Each structure stands twice: as C-alpha cells, then as structure tokens.
Amino acid sequence: xxxxxxxxxxxxxxxxxxxxxxxxxxxxxxxxxxxxxxxxxxxxxxxxxxxxxxxxxxxxxxxxxxxxxxxxxxxxxxxxxxxxxxxxxxxxxxxxxxxxxxxxxxxxxxxxxxxxxxxxxxxxxxxxxxxxxxxxxxxxxxxxxxxxxxxxxxxxxxxxxxxxxxxxxxxxxxxxxxxxxxxxxxxxxxxxxxxxxxxxxxxxxxxxxxxxxxxxxxxxxxxxxxxxxxxxxxxxxxxxxxxxxxxxxxxxxxxxxxxxxxxxxxxxxxxxxxxxxxxxxxxxxxxxxxxxxxxxxxxxxxxxxxxxxxxxxxxxxxxx
Numbered sequence: 001x002x003x004x005x006x007x008x009x010x011x012x013x014x015x016x017x018x019x020x021x022x023x024x025x026x027x028x029x030x031x032x033x034x035x036x037x038x039x040x041x042x043x044x045x046x047x048x049x050x051x052x053x054x055x056x057x058x059x060x061x062x063x064x065x066x067x068x069x070x071x072x073x074x075x076x077x078x079x080x081x082x083x084x085x086x087x088x089x090x091x092x093x094x095x096x097x098x099x100x101x102x103x104x105x106x107x108x109x110x111x112x113x114x115x116x117x118x119x120x121x122x123x124x125x126x127x128x129x130x131x132x133x134x135x136x137x138x139x140x141x142x143x144x145x146x147x148x149x150x151x152x153x154x155x156x157x158x159x160x161x162x163x164x165x166x167x168x169x170x171x172x173x174x175x176x177x178x179x180x181x182x183x184x185x186x187x188x189x190x191x192x193x194x195x196x197x198x199x200x201x202x203x204x205x206x207x208x209x210x211x212x213x214x215x216x217x218x219x220x221x222x223x224x225x226x227x228x229x230x231x232x233x234x235x236x237x238x239x240x241x242x243x244x245x246x247x248x249x250x251x252x253x254x255x256x257x258x259x260x261x262x263x264x265x266x267x268x269x270x271x272x273x274x275x276x277x278x279x280x281x282x283x284x285x286x287x288x289x290x291x292x293x294x295x296x297x298x299x300x301x302x303x304x305x306x307x308x309x310x311x312x313x314x315x316x317x318x319x320x
Contacts, residue, residue: 064098162227190252230248
C-alpha cells in the first residue's frame with residue numbers, strides 16, 4: 001500500500017509531541033528517515049538499531065536483527081520490475097515494526113488494520129509489520145517504489161494492481177476470489193475498485209485481485225512491450241484516460257468495458273458453474289421432499305394393513 005508523501009508529511013511532522021520521543025526521533029533522522037516519529041514510551045529504554053545491506057538501511061528493534069538482515073538482503077536484490085526499464089539507485093529505508101502498536105505508531109494509524117506494510121515513495125521508505133508473511137508484504141511495497149520511481153502519480157487501482165502482479169502475488173487463490181466476485185453479479189467499475197481497496201479486509205482482498213487482472217490485461221494489450229507504453233505515457237501525464245488514448249487509442253471507459261468482457265471470458269466459469277449447481281441443488285431438494293412424502297405415505301399404508309392381524313396361537317410365525 002503506497003501513501004502520498006504530500007498527504008502524510010504534515011502528519012509525520014505533528015507526531016513529535018511527547019518530549020521523551022525527541023532522542024529516538026533524532027536517531028531515526030540520523031539513520032536517514034526524513035520525518036520525526038513518535039516512538040512508544042515502552043520502546044525508549046531499548047531503542048532501535050540499524051544495519052546496511054547494499055543500498056538498503058534497515059531499522060529494527062532488539063531481537064529482530066536476523067529478520068532485518070534477511071529482509072534487507074531481499075530488498076537489495078529486488079528487481080528488475082516489469083516495464084520499469086531502469087531500476088532506481090536511490091537508497092531504501094526499511095523500518096521493521098515487531099508489534100502492532102509500534103506499526104500503528106509509526107504509520108499514525110492512517111492505514112487499514114489489515115495492512116501488513118506501507119510504502120512512502122517520496123522518501124523511498126517502507127515500514128513492514130513483522131507478522132504474517134513480511135517477505136511477501138515487502139515485495140509488494142518494493143514494487144510500489146519501483147513504479148513510482150518511473151511514474152509520479154497513477155490511479156489507485158493501477159498502483160495496487162501493478163504491485164500485486166509485479167511482486168508475484170497473483171496465484172490460484174486470487175483466481176478463485178475473482179471468480180467469486182463475478183459469481184456475485186456484475187464486475188465492479190474501476191472507481192468502485194478504488195473504494196474497495198480502502199474497505200474491509202474481505203473487500204480489499206478481492207479488489208487487489210481484480211486490480212491485478214486489469215493490469216494484466218493492459219500488459220497483454222501492450223504485446224511484446226507489455227506495460228511499457230502505458231507507463232511511459234503515465235510518466236508524461238497522470239491522466240489515465242489521456243494515457244490510454246495516446247498508447248492504445250481507447251478511452252478509459254472503453255478499456256473498462258473491454259476489461260469486464262475479458263473478466264467474464266477468462267474467469268466467469270464459476271458464475272456458470274454456480275448456476276448449474278443451483279439447478280442441481282433445487283432438483284436434489286425436490287427429490288428429498290418426494291422421498292420423505294412417499295416414505296410417510298407408505299408407512300401409513302403398512303400401519304393400515306397391520307391393524308387386526310394376529311398369528312394363530314398354534315402356529316409359529318413364518319421364518320425368513
């Protein structure tokens with residue numbers, strides 16, 4: 001998840017409120033982080049340390065040195081990234097948050113609770129929560145940094161779709177998410193995707209997968225050059241509609257319609273399967289009802305036949 005530094009810079013400057021946090025903030029600034037941060041008071045006794053691997057400086061708290069080194073090495077080896085011809089040589093600052101409270105403090109609580117990491121492209125900085133799969137989260141955020149090194153501003157759906165696709169997050173589970181979304185009805189618009197990416201965890205996961213399919217389609221339209229034409233155009237203008245007109249002779253509205261058609265063709269099998277399943281489910285339910293009705297009717301007939309039937313006392317009942 002990438003955040004605009006223009007929006008968050010005033011917030012970071014406002015974090016320095018508690019006097020006891022001044023020393024820790026000065027340390028982070030000395031390590032290269034450009035904004036003062038409010039560090040939880042419990043962390044003041046044992047402050048952060050740092051290590052450098054190549055162009056990556058990792059800031060970590062006690063006990064996380066091994067994770068910091070492993071993630072810093074991964075970040076330093078990252079790339080190349082699709083359609084980003086020249087990787088940025090800018091230093092990368094990586095801050096590891098070992099606790100949810102520390103992650104919330106560093107990000108100011110401005111990210112959704114399900115977020116595992118956040119990127120600040122303007123400062124080339126990534127904050128990663130050391131929970132779940134931090135390596136996967138870091139790759140996603142590094143893709144944001146690579147994209148924004150080439151394109152200053154892009155629509156949210158393209159930003160997140162590119163990061164999900166370029167970092168290799170697209171998998172069979174995402175295919176299933178897309179199919180379930182299509183089974184629920186009409187595919188969302190790109191504007192709806194932007195809103196869903198800010199929603200709850202369930203909606204956001206589906207939105208990430210759908211955004212990746214839109215970026216994949218743009219890569220297919222680009223042929224051998226993939227996303228290079230559209231990213232080059234977005235480097236000249238932040239207007240996606242204008243960029244699409246320049247590169248693919250299509251408006252944003254036309255692309256959205258083509259994307260919907262592509263979704264139904266590639267991933268609409270679950271909608272068809274769900275309709276068939278519903279038919280068979282209704283048929284099975286009808287058969288069960290008929291079976292219970294016949295069983296009840298036959299039981300009544302058997303009870304009527306058994307009334308008044310007694311074996312003669314001098315005869316034994318027949319044996320099977």
